[in-house]
Amino acid sequence: MTDKTILEVQNFDVDYGYGDAAVRAVSDVSFTLGASKVLGVAGESGSGKSTLVYGLTRLLREPGVIVGGEVKFHLDGEGEFDILSASEEEIRKIRWSHISIVLQSALSALNPLRRIGREFDEVLRVHDANLSKEQRRERSEELLALVGLRPDRLRRFPHELSGGQRQRIMIAMALALRPELVIMDEPTTALDVVTQREIVSELAELRRQLGFAMIFITHDLSLLVELADDIMVMYAGQIVERAPAKELHDAPRHPYTLGLMNSFPPLHGERTELEGIPGSPPDLKALPTGCPFSPRCAFAMDKCRQERPPLVLEVGTEHSVACWLHDSSYQGAVPVELSKRLAKNSGGAQ
């Protein structure tokens, strides 16, 4: 796998509403994604993680508006594609053939009046007029086989399939045109845990085979740790922490990341008591001054309530965090839960 970058996002801002009524849902987000890499995006509901990816792909619905930033997609051999300045027609050609998306609920993502086969056929035909009907059908069956479904599923309507089958169909469809980037918006949230596990391991396997990059959105950090190369944690529309998955898991630096981590039972390892995060996600219309997480943060200091911490890359690491506790100006002791340390049970990171 190469170190090539396929997606580059600079100072990306998204608002909901216009003028005085506007609310900043994604604020000053910058990141890059390498080819064949998996970037996990985690955060509570309303943290802006979905808004971010819908913004990046220009699928944002009213009243969402992209107000600033740059999004560059690197096409193989064709150079840079500026997503935000592209015309509707240009972006239409990029969609699905280069960037595809899988939504949370496969039942509502499939047209209820159409057989599965017709949905496959349509997307193949629109992007490649040269394929014959027979070729399109073969390709559809091939794709179903990829996710372990029998070809006769093509004859079915969405309501005739189980939740897991529908989500597999969505994944197969997302891979139909061999895109370089697949965006997964909580693809397993609506499924039971057993199916969830199956799908996640299938996804990992498919990625090994086909080598596409993935942005995987979820609020389940423990899931990301297994699947993602890097994890980005969002709060109130901002990135509060970004690090390689293992490192983030073993040594979270932001109090919010720690809170998220303690909200889910680990998939492996001993059982611990779940803690959760006190309070509720912030009201974007009335963000507190300073760090938006400060009202819910157990470690908040005076400075946190006055100044917003910038996202800073720690020297000599790939770990960025936006927290005054880790700022060079901070003189006190970093709480032990958030300090640089070796992992509890696996001695991997640092």
Place this chain on the structure above:
Amino acid sequence: MKLLLRRLGLYLITAWVAITANFLLPRLMPGNPIEQLIAKLQGRVTPQMIRAIKLQFGQGLNQPLIVQYGHYMSGLFHGQLGESITLAQPVSQVLGGEIWWTIGLIGTAAVLSFLIGTTLGVIFGWRRGSRLDAVIPGATFLQSLPYYFLGTLLIMFFAAKMHWFPIEGAYDTGTQTQGWNWGYILSVLRYSQLPIISIVLSSLAGWMLGMRNMMVTTISEDFVLMAVAKGLPRRKVMWHAARNAVLPSVANLALTIGFLVSGSLLVEQVFNYPGVGNLLVNAVGNEDYPLLQGIFLLVTFTVLGANFLADALYYLLDPRTRVSGQAQ
């Protein structure tokens, strides 16, 4: 298919209940219609005539109700609905002649109104919030006007003043004779224009708003977002949404056709157009009970038939209504 047959059975039972009620009602009414008829003739009747009238109503032989019911039902199966008192013709023949005017005029207008309104609804729904929305109050205004007022207004202006359309009737009775000749057909087409326009104008808003609102709801569905994400051209995305949004309107269309006969009354009065509505008004005015009964039966059957049609259409258009094999 089993589902449809079950529905059909249900409709057959409903039809039987309606037929029976239609049989019983005149017989249970206070004031015997036969006595009324005889009273209206004011002594100018001989006993033979009274007997003839009673026979015509199937009451002359003083049969018990159940026997009359048997006669009534067997007559019905043979298409006999009795004799119209005022027109001196079998009711089935009278209805058979007039029904085509109603189907032709009201049916065409209903389908046209549905097609135009739904198409506009798709466009307005797709472009909600644009300047197109300004058309909506105008359309609802036309619908909120009482139909006879709108119809009369149209006649006064476009027919009487501007002479763009004939004022009344179904064809030029002065120059044309009924039959399959071009002059007559063209005349019928020309005379039907203004009535059809008036019906479309007064019913368009309903289709348009219904479809627009369904479009707005459907567009926010995930599968429409997916259609965009899949890079489909706008036309195809719109089709994904419209095909789903049209379902309630199609069901409504079938139900509207059910009210074809009863709804024709005002139009046919305003434009002095032949048809079942006009027949009904005359039958009520003349206390022509056999004809009234016949019309009621016709209304019952069209409503039931249209309901069944709506079920069948839904069955065809929406796979979710079909009871089929389970998942796996």
